Amino acid sequence: MYKLPADYHMHSNHSGDSDTPMKDMIESAIKRGLSEICFTEHMDLDFPVTKEVPEGLFTLDIPSYKRDLFSYKEEYKDKITIKYGIELGLQMQITGVNSDLIRENDFDFVIGSIHLLDKKDPFYPEAWEGRDEKEVIKRYFESTLENIQVFNDFDCLGHLDYIVRYAPSGAPYYSYNMYKEIIDEILVTLVKNGKGLDLNTKALFRGSKEPNPPADVLKRFYELGGRIITFGADAHTPEGIAGSFDKACEIAMNCGFTEYYTFDKRVPSAIRL
Numbered sequence: 001m002y003k004l005p006a007d008y009h010m011h012s013n014h015s016g017d018s019d020t021p022m023k024d025m026i027e028s029a030i031k032r033g034l035s036e037i038c039f040t041e042h043m044d045l046d047f048p049v050t051k052e053v054p055e056g057l058f059t060l061d062i063p064s065y066k067r068d069l070f071s072y073k074e075e076y077k078d079k080i081t082i083k084y085g086i087e088l089g090l091q092m093q094i095t096g097v098n099s100d101l102i103r104e105n106d107f108d109f110v111i112g113s114i115h116l117l118d119k120k121d122p123f124y125p126e127a128w129e130g131r132d133e134k135e136v137i138k139r140y141f142e143s144t145l146e147n148i149q150v151f152n153d154f155d156c157l158g159h160l161d162y163i164v165r166y167a168p169s170g171a172p173y174y175s176y177n178m179y180k181e182i183i184d185e186i187l188v189t190l191v192k193n194g195k196g197l198d199l200n201t202k203a204l205f206r207g208s209k210e211p212n213p214p215a216d217v218l219k220r221f222y223e224l225g226g227r228i229i230t231f232g233a234d235a236h237t238p239e240g241i242a243g244s245f246d247k248a249c250e251i252a253m254n255c256g257f258t259e260y261y262t263f264d265k266r267v268p269s270a271i272r273l
Contacts, residue, residue: 004245005260005271006036008085008109009158009198009232014065015042016057018236022068026076028238036081036262037241038109040232041065044089045097048119058089062105083263085109087158090147091116102153109263111198111232112154114144114162122166133173137163141182148189155263156196156230159212160186165203176216187221196228196261196268197221199252205233205243211251219255228261228268249273 007029012022022039029037044058066084073082086105088098090112102110117140120127128136140163148157159165160183164174176183190197200212218229229252233243252260252273259270 005231008038008230011236038083038085040085040087083108087111095151110154111158113158156198158198159200191225201244202234222256
């Protein structure tokens with residue numbers, strides 16, 4: 001059994017959608033045998049306020065987060081390497097604010113993610129009501145491309161096909177070939193700018209046959225010259241850490257990848273799979 005890769009997408013109670021103490025996440029990672037993890041707490045500015053989502057839920061308290069992380073980084077330095085990351089929600093109207101935030105902080109790693117489509121959260125049915133699912137998914141990819149064309153101060157694109165997790169009808173309306181043209185534009189843009197993909201195993205861990213993005217997208221990324229991938233379980237609770245990483249490693253290698261990446265002060269380092 002090969003050593004599991006570092007988990008570079010995880011959350012604690014510093015993210016608005018997790019109640020898990022950071023210490024519990026770290027202890028679980030150590031038990032899983034990981035040698036390195038990176039916390040990527042949510043920062044989704046200008047997130048729509050609803051009954052379910054109070055104002056500021058996804059606004060990260062960076063000083064508090066940094067204080068906790070660096071305290072545990074020192075406490076566990078002989079057991080595990082802990083990196084300081086962030087998952088930044090991308091929207092066109094906050095590009096400038098996001099740029100300032102990244103420039104003013106010393107993160108090791110930045111995930112750029114699209115969690116909203118036209119200021120609506122696809123997690124909730126209201127975002128889909130009265131709309132054609134295929135058109136919504138296409139619009140999501142178009143929005144992703146628009147965002148990464150104007151903002152590229154991130155290291156990896158998070159869960160490229162995130163929206164598909166919440167599509168009311170699921171798989172019938174999604175495959176790489178159905179959206180090949182626009183997905184290829186996204187991948188070409190990432191490769192051109194030296195960005196990577198978050199090989200996100202959350203769906204895989206929950207029983208799906210594919211991670212986000214699926215194998216055919218990962219393979220196409222490699223064909224286009226993409227080499228930077230990070231493994232992320234997108235865990236919000238201890239049991240999800242490094243979830244299905246063994247399967248994800250096999251998928252990555254079958255797509256042509258021989259290495260995955262970790263980051264230090266935004267500088268990538270390749271590690272053999």
